[in-house]
Amino acid sequence: MATPTQARRWAKTGATQQRILDAATEVFATRGFTAATMADVVAGSGASVGSIYHHFGGKNELFLAIFEQMATAVDRRIEEAMRQAGEAPAPRRVFELHVRAYLEAMWENRRLARVLTSGDTPPGFEVARRDRMQAAFRRWMAVLGLDTSVRGQLLSRVLVATMAESSLMVAGCDDPDEVPAITDATIEWIGRLTE
Known part of the structure; x- marks a missing residue:
């Protein structure tokens, strides 16, 4: 069974992933996949580049996650x-x-x-x-x-x-x-x- 600290960490991870996906969806919808940059996703999500790469990898993987x-x-x-x-x-x-x-x-x-x-x-x-x-x-x-x-x-x-x-x-x-x-x-x- 997860301790309260572990549960919060996983909840935060899930929330972070969703925030990144939401930002990527918005960026891809407004700029298009080709023109979109990881910097756009960082700006939209508030997550670091390292966090995005940790959770998803690159831009292609973000698209596949969507x-x-x-x-x-x-x-x-x-x-x-x-x-x-x-x-x-x-x-x-x-x-x-x-x-x-x-x-x-x-x-x-x-x-x-x-x-x-x-x-x-x-x-x-x-x-x-x-x-x-x-x-x-x-x-x-x-x-x-x-x-x-x-x-x-x-x-x-x-x-x-x-x-x-x-x-x-x-x-x-x-x-x-x-x-x-x-x-x-x-x-x-x-x-x-x-x-």
Whole structure:
């Protein structure tokens, strides 16, 4: 069991990491990844350069930590949606819950999402982001029971593209009233495509 002193030290570390991530997100959002400097992150976070390197490493690693923060937020939102759904919902309902939770997480974390989808990212990031998104979407689509034929593979790709475009639309929204319409349309279109 942690002593009060240890608990405070860990709490401070977590708070410091979050402050650095928040500052990095703000810097990347306003200046872009390429133009941003570690000095900008230091100024925004109040942390020392040494502290930033200790917690995250360099600028690329900070960007990846923002991506992990977003992925964790999405996972938590989906887990909560599934918990609220109760025991063994029907497969289509499971998929709908995943889509809805994912798009809600995109809206709730739109600042992060906009940074991650800006196109101004570290080398190799777009491939890593695409691969992770496709893996997640394919897990969700598995409950739909799509076949593995060429036709089924094409449908899977269309569904992944639909989800990716929907998430970009949601992240780009400024009006919260647009989000349910995008979410409902996404679910409707996926439903039509998988009938």
